[in-house]
Amino acid sequence: MQFYSTQNPAHRVGLKEAVIQGLAPDQGLYMPVEIPTLPADFFQRLPSLSFAEIGQEVIGALFGDSLSEAEIRELVEHTLQFDAPLVEVEPGIYSLELFHGPTLAFKDFGARFCSKLMALLLAGESRKVRVLVATSGDTGSAVANGFYRTPGVEVVVLYPRGKVSVLQEKQFTTLGENIVALEVDGVFDDCQRLVKEAFLDAELREQMLLTSANSINVARWIPQALYYFRAFAQLPQPVGDVAFSVPSGNFGNLAAGILAARMGLPIRYFVAATNVNKVVPDFLNGADFQQVPSVQTISNSMDVGNPSNFSRLLALYGGDEKALRAQVKGFYFDDPETAPFHAAGASGAGLYAGSTWCSRLYGGEKLHQNPIGSLPRCLFRDGPSGEISGCGGRNLRLGAGAAGALGSISFRGEKGGPSWQRFCGF
Numbered sequence: 001m002q003f004y005s006t007q008n009p010a011h012r013v014g015l016k017e018a019v020i021q022g023l024a025p026d027q028g029l030y031m032p033v034e035i036p037t038l039p040a041d042f043f044q045r046l047p048s049l050s051f052a053e054i055g056q057e058v059i060g061a062l063f064g065d066s067l068s069e070a071e072i073r074e075l076v077e078h079t080l081q082f083d084a085p086l087v088e089v090e091p092g093i094y095s096l097e098l099f100h101g102p103t104l105a106f107k108d109f110g111a112r113f114c115s116k117l118m119a120l121l122l123a124g125e126s127r128k129v130r131v132l133v134a135t136s137g138d139t140g141s142a143v144a145n146g147f148y149r150t151p152g153v154e155v156v157v158l159y160p161r162g163k164v165s166v167l168q169e170k171q172f173t174t175l176g177e178n179i180v181a182l183e184v185d186g187v188f189d190d191c192q193r194l195v196k197e198a199f200l201d202a203e204l205r206e207q208m209l210l211t212s213a214n215s216i217n218v219a220r221w222i223p224q225a226l227y228y229f230r231a232f233a234q235l236p237q238p239v240g241d242v243a244f245s246v247p248s249g250n251f252g253n254l255a256a257g258i259l260a261a262r263m264g265l266p267i268r269y270f271v272a273a274t275n276v277n278k279v280v281p282d283f284l285n286g287a288d289f290q291q292v293p294s295v296q297t298i299s300n301s302m303d304v305g306n307p308s309n310f311s312r313l314l315a316l317y318g319g320d321e322k323a324l325r326a327q328v329k330g331f332y333f334d335d336p337e338t339a340p341f342h343a344a345g346a347s348g349a350g351l352y353a354g355s356t357w358c359s360r361l362y363g364g365e366k367l368h369q370n371p372i373g374s375l376p377r378c379l380f381r382d383g384p385s386g387e388i389s390g391c392g393g394r395n396l397r398l399g400a401g402a403a404g405a406l407g408s409i410s411f412r413g414e415k416g417g418p419s420w421q422r423f424c425g426f
């Protein structure tokens with residue numbers, strides 16, 4: 001597969017270069033020159049395919065010209081060691097649970113894929129690769145875990161002091177070996193800026209191979225498309241109109257869903273759900289795209305003021321803003337809306353969950369006619385035994401009488417119990 005830079009479509013590189021460089025030299029993001037469409041029979045077989053079989057076919061279609069079948073199998077098997085179960089929370093509303101990986105973040109999928117792919121591409125290479133990663137929490141944990149002991153790769157995690165959860169800090173500062181964690185006296189944006197500066201430093205780049213494992217890297221971004229297929233496979237068949245609501249920060253996850261759609265997965269709508277860092281929902285609702293400093297919220301993994309994958313969203317629609325706005329609807333939620341019990345002081349902070357919402361859309365046309373009015377209302381439920389389904393900071397809300405039935409949950413655990421602590425890190 002060939003990749004072009006979003007800054008310059010004429011600049012093209014192969015898979016190895018795109019992965020090792022991370023970002024194009026002109027600061028553009030790499031995008032597949034051609035997105036393959038999967039054959040109709042793949043979609044007929046989809047419900048009966050295992051996650052690994054889905055991975056093999058989807059990654060085969062994308063990377064089949066760059067990797068052997070055996071390499072793709074190794075890659076897929078290494079990545080998909082845990083499932084992404086689809087759980088029905090209300091009739092017709094499902095949650096895709098993406099927190100079953102080793103660090104409980106959906107980023108475990110991308111990080112594991114990325115580390116294995118780098119190891120494959122670097123086999124026989126004498127130079128070491130250094131992966132620089134800025135994190136507000138989840139990324140550092142997933143990348144550190146995914147790259148731990150990967151031969152030929154050293155990881156440096158930059159994280160803002162006091163702004164990541166205790167659990168996450170432990171996850172990436174205690175591994176040692178090829179993982180180095182650096183605490184930065186600043187906020188996430190400062191960490192991100194330091195990483196960008198390093199990439200722009202020609203002298204530094206001459207001395208070492210520097211790359212990133214943020215979702216700007218195609219090796220982190222592309223595998224996220226796999227669980228959209230897996231979600232679809234688990235829906236009751238035949239599947240009607242489907243909308244995926246995606247809790248978003250840097251917009252890699254959402255862009256991967258659109259990639260799946262481009263490969264033929266029949267997704268009707270996407271919902272870009274954010275916290276008050278809402279430059280993308282604002283754009284989708286008609287404003288110009290304007291980066292702003294990030295605002296700290298309780299859903300810290302989504303505190304991004306200048307989402308790096310925005311150019312990818314546009315590129316996936318060939319630069320057509322109207323087409324993008326027609327398929328992707330934007331909504332945002334503040335902290336009290338995200339976690340009413342948190343605002344009421346009933347429970348702790350730091351709620352998040354690695355989950356994407358898959359919703360079945362019964363009233364597609366309604367959404368179309370009334371993109372905002374008929375949509376979200378909160379889905380916060382205290383289950384039996386104090387189980388909370390639906391924190392996560394990017395909850396779409398399900399309205400009384402909302403014919404659209406777009407909804408969400410992302411989080412299951414017992415309030416105060418061990419799993420609650422595991423997820424929330426306090």
Ligand SMILES: *Cc1c(COP(=O)(O)O)cnc(C)c1O
Pocket residue numbers: 105106107138139215247248249250251252253254301302352353354355
């Ligand atoms: C990373 C992360 C997000 C944001 O995902 P993007 O792909 O950057 O949009 C949202 N929620 C959780 C829990 C995350 O870890």
